[in-house]
Amino acid sequence: MTAATSFTRALAERFSASAGDTALLCLDETGRATALDYRELDARARTVAAALRGRRAAGVPVLVATDSGPDTVAALLGCLYAGAVAVPVPPPDASRAAAERTAAIAAETDAPLLLTHSAHAPEFSRRLADAGRSAVVCLAVDHLPAAAGDGEPAAPGPGDTALIQYTSGSTAAPRGVRVTHANLLAVMRALKDALRTDRTARIGGWLPLHHDLGLIGQLLHPLWLGATAVLMPQSLFAADPLRWLREVARHGVTVTAAPDSAYARCLAAVTDADLAELDLGRLAVAVNASEPVSAVTQDAFARRFAAAGLRTGALVAGYGLAEATLLVSVGGPDPARTTTVCAAALDHGTLTPPVPGRAVRTVVGCGRPAPDTVRIVDPDTSAVLTDETVGEIWVRGPAVTAGYWRRPTETAAAFAAVTARGEHGFLRTGDLGALSDGELYVTGRIKDALLIDGRTLHPQEAERQLARTGAPFGSAVVLAAAAEREEIVAIQEVHGTGWSTRQLAELADRVRGRLHGEFGADPGRVVLVRPGTVRRTTSGKVRRSLMRDLYLRGELRPLYARAAEGGLSP
Incomplete structure (x- = not known):
């Protein structure tokens, strides 16, 4: 594949080269899978793109109601093909809080269109009207005329916005992160190197597509590779955490990811009989990310599921955030690196070896960030701190995004920070951590401390x-x-x-x-x-x-x- 200048062009070239290969396996709540090859997925994306062009959506935010089905994937790709700015939002059957989130995003982005399935369009129209957004047009992706799918994909520039990824809202109101085509291309290369992925990979899980790890890590990355994305509904995991691992085994998933709490739920639910029926031998990488990683969970999961064929070193810890287009660092193929430190010293901001008779804490390494991309900084003075000292994690590099959508004050506060020694271009993450021998240890968040x-x-x-x-x-x-x-x-x-x-x-x-x-x-x-x-x-x-x-x-x-x-x- 040639060196593309936009993520859209990279996908179009990959789809052409991999036309007959399986692009998607989309599971429903029963586990039944719908498969699409790259030729079929390309045709669906072009159909959506033609409808968007007919409504002059190039450069315009378009809401995409995301579930794990092929229509959602076609809608997301159709936005890229049309040069529109995809804005993933929760599906209509989510909670009342999710509906309120969608209405707030619609208001903040001024999106004139929402792409969804015909079964959900009336409900979305009603909810948006109730929230004062009755002008938003809901397009049913599954009812678009196939003949309208002609035309070449758009040719945006590297700095153009590809999508607006809203943050999870765990510590503040959700904010729309402007992810450019250059950001996506940079993180794709970083993921390939970190996860050791190629066209033979099967990458998937249950994380929703309005979550950055679900969208970028478990959908866009395998499609960029020409590999297979295996998408599972979140409800499947919610009903039975072990269904996630059973589907990973059944479909030969080689890379998956989930937050620490998901691994903990699997540990709490699994029995010896479950392990005897589970084969995780093809799972090469299981990333524990999206929230602080517990050393207890990491160690216990690796030991317990070894009986199901989980490889030594397959479970790795990672760290990232939407403002850095998902990834900052992830552990390597060796067993997870952990460090046991004096608890009292950690409370005072240092990673110090244990003291006999004193309480200890074990922290998990999240891998080695790329050179010159991470600093640990005093959040008050901007001074760069020495190794083993806890401070705010500052990040820079080509995957750091362009800022927040329509939030200039918050963008100015978080992006383009400068250290006390004059180093420019850093994102202030709000996360706390320390470096030790090049390894990044994440210890919490400033706002939570x-x-x-x-x-x-x-x-x-x-x-x-x-x-x-x-x-x-x-x-x-x-x-x-x-x-x-x-x-x-x-x-x-x-x-x-x-x-x-x-x-x-x-x-x-x-x-x-x-x-x-x-x-x-x-x-x-x-x-x-x-x-x-x-x-x-x-x-x-x-x-x-x-x-x-x-x-x-x-x-x-x-x-x-x-x-x-x-x-x-x-």
């Missing part, structure tokens, strides 16, 4: 400890809330019904005891809530900023709440 008596507590670690407390506890979120002095609030889901006030008080004491014993932290308030209260993004990350807002506005409905001094709330 809880300051306790001069120490930094990362809530993800506290939430993992609460999850290991056992029945009847479910998901938890630990956050800081303003009081006379900033206090820690632990919101803990509790399974079951019929709890007495005394029993709930005992459960709250267990939460408080766990946090005190593990971290020396005494929450100002423990709030016990029903399952499903803790809000998550589509990839499973806790929406901590939303949970903080719900708590502060008094919109949570607790089963029980108790402040540190013992006061009760209904």
Whole structure:
């Protein structure tokens, strides 16, 4: 394939060269697969592109309602072929929060069109009208005339916007990241090198296509390679986490990816009988990314699923974000690199060897970033920090995007940062981490960090400890809330019904005891809530900023709440 100057041109050339090869396997909730070769996919994309050209959509944001079906893929590719700017949004059968997200994106982008399936068009039209966006035209991709598919794909420039990828909203309101054709080409080459992929790969999973890891990692990357994308509905994983691994085995998937919580759910669900029926021998790379990686999950999953043929070193940790077009670094083929450090020193911002008799923490390496792309920086002074010192992760390189859509103030704050020693062109990620011997260790997020008596507590670690407390506890979120002095609030889901006030008080004491014993932290308030209260993004990350807002506005409905001094709330 020649060196293309746009991602669209690269895809068109690949589709022509791979016409008879399988491009897609799209699974439904029952596991039934629909296959498309590159010739068929190209024809569908051209049909969508012709309809968009007829509506003069070149350079215009176009909403694409994403599920895991072939019509969604055709819609996304049709936008690229027409020179339109694809804006992936959740499918119509998602939650009310997802519907509100779509309406907000429609308003912010001023998109005049939405591409969807005919079965969903009326519902989308109704929801958009209810949100004051009745002018948005919903086009049914499956009802476009096939004869309209003539014409060559658009020829955008490297700096033109290819898509607007909205962030997950785990720490702030979702923001639209402007991903250029040059960004996509750069990350494709980086993924190929990092994951060791080629045309023989089968890459897939259940992450939704409005999530950057699902869209770029599990759809666009295999299509750029001329490989096969295996797309699974998110509902398949939600109903039974092990279905993900069974479909990986059944369809010979060689590369998959998911957040740490997904691997943890598989660990909790799997039995010896499941392992005996599972063959993961063809899975070459399983990436643990999209949220902080737990050393416990990483090690336990690798050991447990070795019985199902999972190769040593196949499970790797990665780090990336939408603002860097997905990827910053990912671990190599060796077993995951972990470092055990003194917990107290980590709380004070350094990776220090363990001290006998003192608590320890184990952090997971997320690979070696490309040379000269990452700095660890003091977020207040912009000073570059030495190895083993925790600071804000700053990133630069060809995959770092052009900024946020219609958010100049936030773009100026996050992009084109300059270190105190005059190095230019960095993205401020808002993530905390450290470099050690070239390896990147991610420890948390600035906005999430809880300051306790001069120490930094990362809530993800506290939430993992609460999850290991056992029945009847479910998901938890630990956050800081303003009081006379900033206090820690632990919101803990509790399974079951019929709890007495005394029993709930005992459960709250267990939460408080766990946090005190593990971290020396005494929450100002423990709030016990029903399952499903803790809000998550589509990839499973806790929406901590939303949970903080719900708590502060008094919109949570607790089963029980108790402040540190013992006061009760209904």
